[in-house]
Amino acid sequence: MSFDEAMRLTEILLGFAFAQQSIEHFNSFAKEQRLFIPRFFLALLLIAGVQADWVLLLLFLLGLVQLYYFQGPYNGGSDRMSLLILSCLCLAEWAPGVFWRELAFGYLAVQLVFSYFFSGWVKIINPEWRSGRALRDVFLFSVYPVSESLRLWSTSPRILFVAAWGVMLFELIFPLGLLMQCSLMIALVVAASFHLANACLFGLNRFFWIWLAAYPSLLWFQQRFVSALT
Amino acid sequence: MLRTLKFLLPALVPSWRFFDVIAPSPRIQFVWSESRADNIEHVSWREFRPPPAHISLIGMLGHLFWNPRRNETLYLVSCAERLLQGYTRHSEDEILRRIARELAAQTGYLQFRLLLVKRVGDSLQHTVAFHSRIQVLPMRDGL
Numbered sequence: 001m002s003f004d005e006a007m008r009l010t011e012i013l014l015g016f017a018f019a020q021q022s023i024e025h026f027n028s029f030a031k032e033q034r035l036f037i038p039r040f041f042l043a044l045l046l047i048a049g050v051q052a053d054w055v056l057l058l059l060f061l062l063g064l065v066q067l068y069y070f071q072g073p074y075n076g077g078s079d080r081m082s083l084l085i086l087s088c089l090c091l092a093e094w095a096p097g098v099f100w101r102e103l104a105f106g107y108l109a110v111q112l113v114f115s116y117f118f119s120g121w122v123k124i125i126n127p128e129w130r131s132g133r134a135l136r137d138v139f140l141f142s143v144y145p146v147s148e149s150l151r152l153w154s155t156s157p158r159i160l161f162v163a164a165w166g167v168m169l170f171e172l173i174f175p176l177g178l179l180m181q182c183s184l185m186i187a188l189v190v191a192a193s194f195h196l197a198n199a200c201l202f203g204l205n206r207f208f209w210i211w212l213a214a215y216p217s218l219l220w221f222q223q224r225f226v227s228a229l230t
Numbered sequence: 231m232l233r234t235l236k237f238l239l240p241a242l243v244p245s246w247r248f249f250d251v252i253a254p255s256p257r258i259q260f261v262w263s264e265s266r267a268d269n270i271e272h273v274s275w276r277e278f279r280p281p282p283a284h285i286s287l288i289g290m291l292g293h294l295f296w297n298p299r300r301n302e303t304l305y306l307v308s309c310a311e312r313l314l315q316g317y318t319r320h321s322e323d324e325i326l327r328r329i330a331r332e333l334a335a336q337t338g339y340l341q342f343r344l345l346l347v348k349r350v351g352d353s354l355q356h357t358v359a360f361h362s363r364i365q366v367l368p369m370r371d372g373l
Contacts, residue, residue: 029327083241084241118245119249122248123249137349147284148282149283199290200294203301203304205293205301
């Protein structure tokens with residue numbers, strides 16, 4: 001995937017994710033609507049590819065206003081990833097030369113790899129994750145399960161032990177996916193399935209869409225740097 | 231401005247520590263009384279937006295595209311966590327006004343509390359960790 005293709009695909013996916021997020025605020029308080037209705041239309045312009053550089057800049061400024069309005073991110077990690085992608089795209093659009101443009105976009109790809117690897121690392125060094133206890137606690141008493149019936153999963157420790165190790169090992173070995181294009185494709189499909197499961201079980205739909213938006217950067221990065229080395 | 235940049239920094243240099251520790255989990259409970267004479271202290275606490283008993287697979291997949299209520303609930307959990315780390319008027323206001331909107335209460339008195347749920351051994355322990363102010367309704371929209 002070329003740099004321009006990856007940038008364009010990221011813009012389209014980011015535009016879709018922002019439009020989806022924004023629509024969810026249309027029935028909220030008046031001040032919130034004043035933030036999210038313009039964001040929705042800017043997202044549509046981003047999808048259409050109209051003046052992407054200016055649209056990205058306006059979306060970034062609107063992102064800062066939202067941070068102030070909510071005194072932090074509205075939805076934790078997904079909002080942080082939204083801002084990271086937005087910042088990297090903005091820099092890549094406005095940077096003066098190819099080197100700086102690639103550096104900005106490459107930073108996004110590297111952070112995407114870190115998002116999996118470090119999430120796996122902080123889990124595997126915790127004995128409660130290694131024993132499966134932590135995942136049982138997620139289902140037992142955390143706010144995340146979307147329904148009471150899902151809490152019953154906490155009574156299946158063997159299944160959750162296997163699931164916990166599956167998640168940790170996948171997150172830790174994710175960087176190895178970069179070695180070949182086909183292994184990266186497999187890693188991204190597994191990762192997307194993981195986010196889909198989180199969206200269904202924990203209601204984290206925004207994570208699903210926003211992490212997908214960062215994938216083109218990694219497809220480009222693998223081809224541009226890793227393939228060249230191997 | 232400086233505060234906003236402080237919020238932006240963790241997005242630009244993220245730590246990516248998802249679910250590293252399963253911390254005690256806050257639940258929001260509230261009481262609403264139409265008149266002060268009812269004495270808000272004698273009204274029983276109700277959980278704000280308890281999760282449904284069951285959601286079908288189709289329902290879960292539908293939430294991929296439309297999930298405002300759930301995302302707002304997660305935002306309120308963030309506000310609750312911020313309150314527990316150190317009082318902020320903004321977080322207290324956000325929780326109060328979103329409960330008030332849900333109740334569609336025109337007048338009365340509203341208060342919420344945060345219940346911390348954690349596992350101790352094999353059982354769950356519930357501890358009241360915060361009481362909000364008693365808010366006269368209606369509240370102003372917007373901050």
